[in-house]
Amino acid sequence: MTDRYNIHSQLEHLQSKYIGTGHADTTKWEWLVNQHRDSLASYMGHFDLLNYFATAKNETKARVHFNLMEKMLQPCSPLPDKPEEA
Numbered sequence: 761m762t763d764r765y766n767i768h769s770q771l772e773h774l775q776s777k778y779i780g781t782g783h784a785d786t787t788k789w790e791w792l793v794n795q796h797r798d799s800l801a802s803y804m805g806h807f808d809l810l811n812y813f814a815t816a817k818n819e820t821k822a823r824v825h826f827n828l829m830e831k832m833l834q835p836c837s838p839l840p841d842k843p844e845e846a
Contacts, residue, residue: 789840796835800828 775781782791803809804825814821 789836792836797832800832800835804828 782794803813810821810824814824817824819827
């Protein structure tokens, strides 16, 4: 029983420390938004990948960086309406 409590408390600690790990009430939309933002942050953090994107799109690195930052504001669709609970 103590092992189960220990694992549960470790999971809660990770979920409070890192937003992207989710929790029991995480919706599919929130999970996708976290995935998209993590991916975009990774693209901006890896200089060579940013160079590749700039070359492929024939744009400057600053423009590609700006576009990735803009996508981070709302990477998926707007927040869907939650169904009303009775």
